Every structure is written in C-alpha cells, then in structure tokens.
Amino acid sequence: MANDAAISPKLAFEVEKLTKTYGEGRSAVHALRGADLEVGDGEIVVLLGPSGSGKSTLLNILGGLDRATSGSVLFKSQNLTEMNDRELTLYRRRHVGFVFQFYNLMPSLTARENVELVTEIAENPITAEEALSLVGLTKRIDHFPAQLSGGEQQRVAIARAIAKQPDVLFCDEPTGALDSTTGRAVLRVLQDVNEALGTTVLIITHAAATAAMADRVIHFADGQINKVELNEVRASAEEIHW
Amino acid sequence: MKPLHAKLMRDLWRIKAQAMAIMVVIGIGVALQIMMSGFVASLTQTRDAYYERHQLADIFAPVVRAPNYVLGRLTEISGIRTVETRISSIASINLAGQDSPISARLLSLPLNGRRHLNEVRLSDGRFPNVQRPEEVMLLESFASAHQIVPGDRIEVTLNGSRRQFDVVGTAQSPEFIYFAAPGELIPDDARFAVIWMGRPALAAAMNLEGAFNEVLVSLLRGANKNAVLDRLDQELESFGTPGAFGLEDFSSDRFLSEEISGLAVTASTVPPVFMAVAAFLLYIVTSRMVRSEREEIGLIKAFGYSDTEVASHYLQLVLIIAVMGAALGCLLGVSLGRAMVPIYTTYYKLPFLIFRLEVASFVSGMLISISVASLGGFLALKGIFRLTPAEAMRPPTPPDFSKSISFQGALIRRLDQPTRMVLRRILRQPWRMLGAIIGISAGMALSLAMLIIYDGFDEAIDQTFNVIDRSDATVSFVSNAPQKVLYELGRLSGVEHVEPVRFVPVVFRNGVRSYKGTITGLGPEPVLNRALDSDLKPISLPKEGIVLSTPLADILSVSIGDDLTLEIREGQQPHVVTRVAGIADSLLGSPAFMDLTSLSRQIRTPGHLSGAFISVEDGWQSSVYAALKDMPAVAGISQRTEAERAFQKVMDQGAGSARFIMGFMAFAITFGIVYNVARVAQDESARDLASLRVMGFSHAEAVFVLLGELAVVTLIAIPIGLSLGTSFSHIIAAGFSTDLYQIPVVFAPKAYGSSIAVVVFATAFSGWLVQRGIRRTDITLALKSRE
Numbered sequence A: 001m002a003n004d005a006a007i008s009p010k011l012a013f014e015v016e017k018l019t020k021t022y023g024e025g026r027s028a029v030h031a032l033r034g035a036d037l038e039v040g041d042g043e044i045v046v047l048l049g050p051s052g053s054g055k056s057t058l059l060n061i062l063g064g065l066d067r068a069t070s071g072s073v074l075f076k077s078q079n080l081t082e083m084n085d086r087e088l089t090l091y092r093r094r095h096v097g098f099v100f101q102f103y104n105l106m107p108s109l110t111a112r113e114n115v116e117l118v119t120e121i122a123e124n125p126i127t128a129e130e131a132l133s134l135v136g137l138t139k140r141i142d143h144f145p146a147q148l149s150g151g152e153q154q155r156v157a158i159a160r161a162i163a164k165q166p167d168v169l170f171c172d173e174p175t176g177a178l179d180s181t182t183g184r185a186v187l188r189v190l191q192d193v194n195e196a197l198g199t200t201v202l203i204i205t206h207a208a209a210t211a212a213m214a215d216r217v218i219h220f221a222d223g224q225i226n227k228v229e230l231n232e233v234r235a236s237a238e239e240i241h242w
Numbered sequence B: 001m002k003p004l005h006a007k008l009m010r011d012l013w014r015i016k017a018q019a020m021a022i023m024v025v026i027g028i029g030v031a032l033q034i035m036m037s038g039f040v041a042s043l044t045q046t047r048d049a050y051y052e053r054h055q056l057a058d059i060f061a062p063v064v065r066a067p068n069y070v071l072g073r074l075t076e077i078s079g080i081r082t083v084e085t086r087i088s089s090i091a092s093i094n095l096a097g098q099d100s101p102i103s104a105r106l107l108s109l110p111l112n113g114r115r116h117l118n119e120v121r122l123s124d125g126r127f128p129n130v131q132r133p134e135e136v137m138l139l140e141s142f143a144s145a146h147q148i149v150p151g152d153r154i155e156v157t158l159n160g161s162r163r164q165f166d167v168v169g170t171a172q173s174p175e176f177i178y179f180a181a182p183g184e185l186i187p188d189d190a191r192f193a194v195i196w197m198g199r200p201a202l203a204a205a206m207n208l209e210g211a212f213n214e215v216l217v218s219l220l221r222g223a224n225k226n227a228v229l230d231r232l233d234q235e236l237e238s239f240g241t242p243g244a245f246g247l248e249d250f251s252s253d254r255f256l257s258e259e260i261s262g263l264a265v266t267a268s269t270v271p272p273v274f275m276a277v278a279a280f281l282l283y284i285v286t287s288r289m290v291r292s293e294r295e296e297i298g299l300i301k302a303f304g305y306s307d308t309e310v311a312s313h314y315l316q317l318v319l320i321i322a323v324m325g326a327a328l329g330c331l332l333g334v335s336l337g338r339a340m341v342p343i344y345t346t347y348y349k350l351p352f353l354i355f356r357l358e359v360a361s362f363v364s365g366m367l368i369s370i371s372v373a374s375l376g377g378f379l380a381l382k383g384i385f386r387l388t389p390a391e392a393m394r395p396p397t398p399p400d401f402s403k404s405i406s407f408q409g410a411l412i413r414r415l416d417q418p419t420r421m422v423l424r425r426i427l428r429q430p431w432r433m434l435g436a437i438i439g440i441s442a443g444m445a446l447s448l449a450m451l452i453i454y455d456g457f458d459e460a461i462d463q464t465f466n467v468i469d470r471s472d473a474t475v476s477f478v479s480n481a482p483q484k485v486l487y488e489l490g491r492l493s494g495v496e497h498v499e500p501v502r503f504v505p506v507v508f509r510n511g512v513r514s515y516k517g518t519i520t521g522l523g524p525e526p527v528l529n530r531a532l533d534s535d536l537k538p539i540s541l542p543k544e545g546i547v548l549s550t551p552l553a554d555i556l557s558v559s560i561g562d563d564l565t566l567e568i569r570e571g572q573q574p575h576v577v578t579r580v581a582g583i584a585d586s587l588l589g590s591p592a593f594m595d596l597t598s599l600s601r602q603i604r605t606p607g608h609l610s611g612a613f614i615s616v617e618d619g620w621q622s623s624v625y626a627a628l629k630d631m632p633a634v635a636g637i638s639q640r641t642e643a644e645r646a647f648q649k650v651m652d653q654g655a656g657s658a659r660f661i662m663g664f665m666a667f668a669i670t671f672g673i674v675y676n677v678a679r680v681a682q683d684e685s686a687r688d689l690a691s692l693r694v695m696g697f698s699h700a701e702a703v704f705v706l707l708g709e710l711a712v713v714t715l716i717a718i719p720i721g722l723s724l725g726t727s728f729s730h731i732i733a734a735g736f737s738t739d740l741y742q743i744p745v746v747f748a749p750k751a752y753g754s755s756i757a758v759v760v761f762a763t764a765f766s767g768w769l770v771q772r773g774i775r776r777t778d779i780t781l782a783l784k785s786r787e
C-alpha cells in the first residue's frame, strides 16, 4: 500500500457542487453551498473553519451518514449520492471509521464493548484491547462511559474508529477535549494508522496547528471551500503545538 | 457475550421496574384469559368424565306405576344400550332445630352390585345393606350442611308415616351435582336432600312391590334420541308418564350446563376487555421505549449495522418483555385456577376437578402480546429508520416551541418557568399525551367497570328479594292442595298476608324455539310477589295471555302480541296457544306469569295450588313456622332470608366468584398503566430535569415539571375513563349474566367516586416513586449520558 500521495495519484473522494440545505422556505439553512473537493487516497486531510461553516455536514455526507441536497460524491468511482440506504449501510460497514464530535458512546456498554460493537461486524479488525491500548486506555477498559472523563470517552471513540482498520477515517474534533500531550498521542495514533495501512484520514479541528501534519488542508467558510493548501512535507504529530 | 446482547441485558436491567410493570399488566390480561377458559374447559371435561364413569342416564322417564315385566319390552327399543328401572319418591326430613321440614328425594339402590346407571359415589361410611330396611345413605352435601355423619339417625315422613332411619353412609352422585329443592330456583345444600335406600324397603313403603316408577336409559352412540323418547312415551303411556326427557332437561345437568355456559360467556367477554387494555398499554410503552433510543439507533446504524440487525435488537427487547409477561400470566392464570379448584369442587359437588390449561388461550395471549409489542416497536423503528443516521444521532433538537403561538401572549409571561415547561411539553407532543391519556383512562375504566359490576350483583339480590319478592316465606304444598289451605294459613296468628301461587311445569314453544320451564300463576293484584316491568312498576296480570320475563322472551324470540304454544306437563297435559301479553323484568331465572284463574282454567284443574307466599309479623316467625310444620298440607317452607343467603352464595362461589379476582386485577392494571406512563415521562425528560437542576432549580421544581404533566394527563383521563368504564360495565355485566341470573348495570355514584380515588391514588403513588427515582440520580450523571 502506498502512503505517499505523490506516488499514488488515485483519489479517495471527488466532490462536486455539493450542497446541503436543512429545512425549507424562510427557515432554510444552507449548510453547504456548492463545495468542490478532491481527497487523495491515503492522505491526511485537515478541515479548518469557523463554527457553523459546514465542516461536520460535509464529513457526515462523505461518511454516508447523511444525504446531500444536490451535487455528487465519488468514493473510488462509487457514487455515494446515488446509493440507496442498503448500499450506504454497506459502505459504512466496509470502509468507514468515525470519531464523532460528541463522542457518541453507547451508555450501556463498557469501553471494550463499545469498541467490540464495531469490530463485531468488521472484516479485518484488530481486537478491542489492542485498539484501546493504542489510545492509552488499558486500565479503563471495563468502565462505562458515565465513569469516564470527557477526554477518556473521546479516546474510546477513537479506538472504536480505528479498530476496524477502515479505508477512511473521519474524525470530528478528535482532540477537542484533550490536553496537548494526550492530544499529540492521539494524533500519533491517527498518523500511524495512516502510515501503516494507507488509511485516508479526514480531521476536523479548531487547532490550526494540526494542519502541519496534513497532506491537504481545506479551509471552510460559510458552506464553501475557501482555499486548499497542499503540504509538501508533513510534520509528525510530536511536532505539533497548540 | 456479543456487545449488542450485553446492551440488551443492561437495558432490560435499567428499565426493570418499568418492564415489570408492563409484564404485570400484560400478564394479568393473559392470566385472566387462561384462568377463565381453564375453568370452562375443566368443568366441562370433569362433568363429562364424571357422567361417564358413573354411567349417568341419557334419558329419564317417570311413570306413576309400571309392573317390572314392562322392562323387557323397553330393552327392545332400538338405540338403547342399557335400560334400568328404579323407585323414586318424595319424602320430608324432620330435623331437630329446623323450623320447617325439608323435602327430600328418595331413590332405590339396585339389588345387586353390578355396574348400573346413575351410580353413586361413596363419600363416607358404607352402602346400605339391602336386607336391612332401616339403613339409608344420604347426599353428602346435605349431610355436611347439617353435620350428619354415618351412625346418626334421621326422622323421615314417608308416604304419610314417620319413620326412623340409620344413616350408614354419605355419597355424591353425578345426578345431583347442582340442584335446587322443588319449587326453588337457587341451589341450597341445606335444603336439598337425597336419600338412597334398598329397593325392597322403598317398594314396600311406597306400595310399589314388583313395580317401578322411573326408567333410566342410556343410549348407543349415534342413536336417535328423539325417536327413543317417542317410543318410550308410547310404551309407557298407559302407566301414567308425564313424558320421558333427556339429560339436558334434567335439572342438575341443566343448572350445571347453564353455569358452565354462563362461565363460558364470562370467559369470552370479560378477559378480552382486560386484554385489550393491556395490549394497548404494551403498544404505547414499546413504541415510546424504542423512540427514546433514537440516538443509539442512529449510532448503531452509523457503524454499518443494517436496519434488519437494528430492528431485531430492539424487537428482542420488547419481545422479551412481552413474552415474559405472557408467560408470567400463564403461570399466574394456572396457579389462580388451581387455587380456585377447591371452591369449585365444593360448590359444584364434583368429586374431583383437574384444572386444565387451555392451550388455545395461552397461544392467543402469547400471540396478542407478541404482535402488539412487535407492532409498537416496529412502527417506532420505521419512523426512526426514515431518518439518516446523522439526523437520528443528533442530540434531540431542541423542540420547535415557536409553533405554540398561543404561548407567546402576555398571560404566559406571568407563569413561572417550570409551569411553562409543563404546558409546553403537553402542547408540543399532543399525540404522545393522547396515548398516555387513553392508557390511563382505559385502566381506570376497567376498575370502574368492576366496581359497577359489584354494585350490579348487590342490586340483583336486592331487587330479587326486596322488590320483586316481598314475602317472608314461600310455603309449598303437598301435591296441589285445594284453595281452602289458604284460609288455614291466613288464620294462623302472626300471618299478615297470604297469596296463592301455582307452579305448572311447561314447555314453551315458538316454532323451533322451545324452553322447558315453569308458569307462575299469581292471584289478582298481588303485593308480596309480583311481576314488575323494567321501571319496577307492578304489571297487572291480564285475564288472558301470559307475561314473560325478558330472558325468556329472548330465548323464545317473541314479543308482546305474539302467539306462544304452552305444552303443559301436568295432569292431562294439554297443549294451549296463548298470547304474550307483557314482558316482565327479572334478574333471577326466566319466569313466566299468568293470572291464577286463567291458568287453572287453561290446564283444566281449577282450584289447585302449589303453594303460597306469606308475610309474617315481626316476632311471630318461629311460632308461625312451627305451626306450618305441623300442617299436613305443607310440604316445605322456604324462608326469604335463607333463599337470599343461598343466592348470595351462588353469586359469590359460582360463576360470579371470578369478579373478585377480576376486580383485583383491574386495580393492578390501573396502577401498572399509571406507573408506566410516569416512568416513560421520567425517562424522556431525564436530561431536561438534570439541566434544570444544574441551572439551580430545586429538586421540587424539577419534579414539578414531570409530575405536573402527569397530573394534567390524569385529570384529562378521568372523565374519559368514567364514560369508557360505563361502556365496559355493560359488556362485563352481559358477560356475567347467566340464564340463571342477570346482572344489571346500575348507576352507582359510589363506584364512580371510588374509581376516581383509585386513579388519583395510583397517580400520587407513581409520582412519589418517580420523584424518589429522580432524587436518587446524580445530576451530573444524567447530564453525561442517559441512565
């Protein structure tokens, strides 16, 4: 597997004129107003932008969690916008790992079981224990979400996303609740996954410094893409400070 | 364990109290169905087995006197398997300490010990020695009602002379499972006796040596019963038969069959009402339970679980509750059924009763719970599956309160924040509230209906014994006494009023419909025992025509002005066509009334009386009854107080007894529903309440938001429950009414008040439980996640 965008010009995502409107009429909210975007296979992509600019909306659509209002999304030549519910389910099951902005752990399951919920139906997962030790949570493996701190819950969510070894990893503010040391460790894990397995990683963050570790940095404003930067050289997670 | 299984188990554990409440409600619905259908099946099968084991005759043919050789001719009738003869007679037992003599059936026991028809079943002691004329055997229920045991002696007036007999045994018989004394409607153990004795002794006493006066016949399988009846009538005509009749017209079997069919009606009407209420609750709760898991469902789907996998997980949750509830109900139904067996065996004089689980009702109960729970879960899931995972997962969008326009006014600003929240919660989700309202009102309706039914039973007794029959006693005369006995009665000091009555056995016939019953002939303008119309006003009996009670008119399908054939079963047995002149209200039996003079003329035996109703001055009772006991024309006395006691017993221990269990079940269901509604509301608003607490509202203020909603829902539910309960009570009253007695629906302010009290109490108690639950939850926990 290639981990170098230059050697592998294949695209993971091709997004064209993507729009998403919530609601109708006067109360309609245009969360995306025609976004065009390319993501190379095996890239680390960082999405930056002010609150409410449509980052989460884009990620949800790319991850098959939501439907666009118009436009198209190609995932390795499959058109997500034309898929029916069953195909979208299979897409999420086979290719996608998610870290949600609000962690979204299952309250009645322990940390380990939350991870197993995903590995259970994955094709080539690592064990829940391995995944949790990657995020440094070996000691709290049998705790319930309510017994974990916010940062710990976030790390469980990351372990859950990487455990299935997905093709694409979507992370909505994965370090939002973490101190900088733990945050760096988490970014390290994401970078490792990317390098070892060639996983495409999309990270939403408010910490602009994170952009240094990306191949591609996408700047969002008001439902549109303002600017795309390509980094020749990626920084390693340890070099990032915020 | 797979993570989804772990989730299932923990979710079940988390909602255990609520799950239990649902299981109780659905369980009660199923239990009632199983218990009631089990009684019907058990009684029917026990009766059939008892009849078969003791070879109860299919046909009874009384004659006045026929020589023994006639038996030979009867055996040749085709279709007959066994034919036997016996001697049957009436006697009276004089018991010390009894005001009045008790009339008894005397029956001969066959000579040898071979298998014979209408075998008796020894309860205590031994069979009489046929060589010893003084040895007799007594019906067990009568013996125990008077504490007579083998070894005791009884005095019997037999064919005019007093004789002493030794009781050597007591016995039960399939012939006398359920029996009322002659001329009485209600079975009373203490007043119905059967004496079995050796045939030679009885024949000697009755001057029937070498003869018999009753024929018993059992039929071959598939025999034409009517043809056999006709042939028997022909053969026995010259020996004075009033007509052979089948077992179905035999009083014991008829009473028992009426009780069983009454119970069957109850079993098929009342439990479904309970089940419907339980099913409705199950539907509401399962759908709301699934709906409250919206975010989890979105999340599981986000991971790539398919709709089918998600649906099967949640359906498992609701089905476990539904199936466990139904299974619990089955267990409860069978245990209750078993526990009631002793009551039924004593009451119905059955030697054994095996409570049977009716598989069909178990299966139907199971199916109803499963399908209702699945439907509730499925519809809720369908709604959630319409959302994309992203939408489903979003923390509940703050509801769009801008739509409740009316709340923007000035008035609303005067209300404090918690009160506004209560009102908004209710107005925002009218459908959810409607479900809760209907649920509570249905639960309340069940309680109310049962309370109304309790009053209905009391009313039936009161109307029968204080309004229709106002006499103190019914005196029955030895076979058709002359008019002058009335004057003798009237002359007794202490007797206030005497009214004649004549009972005539008859078959009413209207085309294909017929009914074997009795015509009651009453004197002009009676005051003690009257025919009353539906407004309880006395009907004055016309000089021509007959007045039928409502149930009888229904059975025969006739109304006022129709013609009706009366096949008199007495004397010359004439057939008479008469006109239905009126309809009388009756809650007890299916009587028919005629003017005494007109009745006597119709049957061509004027002047004969069966008995009299009397009223007695206070303080004179014992002297009047003592005097009556010595009058040769008097066969028996039925005191109203005793009859009322017997009727009460029929209602409390027979088919009506189930009402006590049902009442209790109705209360349990009412409580279960209210508690469920409170719990669901608590779950749904846990986050809001925690937020309120975090913002600095007190526990009481937070609880107020939740309980305020519950209170409003209950207040709206009460009037609906009152009217729904009144409708239910009509269904249930019809279900409890049998051919023997009708249960009226009476307007009962007390029942209405009590049912409101039940609901208010259930609400207050549920509210208390719920607020205790809220107090115990850590507010920070509730903010972090649901639990």
Ligand SMILES: Nc1ncnc2c1ncn2[C@@H]1O[C@H](COP(=O)(O)OP(=O)(O)OP(=O)(O)O)[C@@H](O)[C@H]1O
Binding pocket: A022, A023, A029, A030, A031, A049, A050, A051, A052, A053, A054, A055, A056, A057, A058, A101, B394
């Ligand atoms: N379900 C919804 N209904 C209506 N509007 C919505 C909905 N979800 C998001 N929006 C709106 O769409 C816009 C984009 O939302 P989005 O969640 O994508 O923002 P974001 O860039 O992720 O912001 P943040 O950094 O705060 O997470 C916002 O204006 C938001 O209010």
Ligand SMILES: [Mg+2]
Binding pocket: A055, A056, A057, A101, A172
């Ligand atoms: Mg966002």
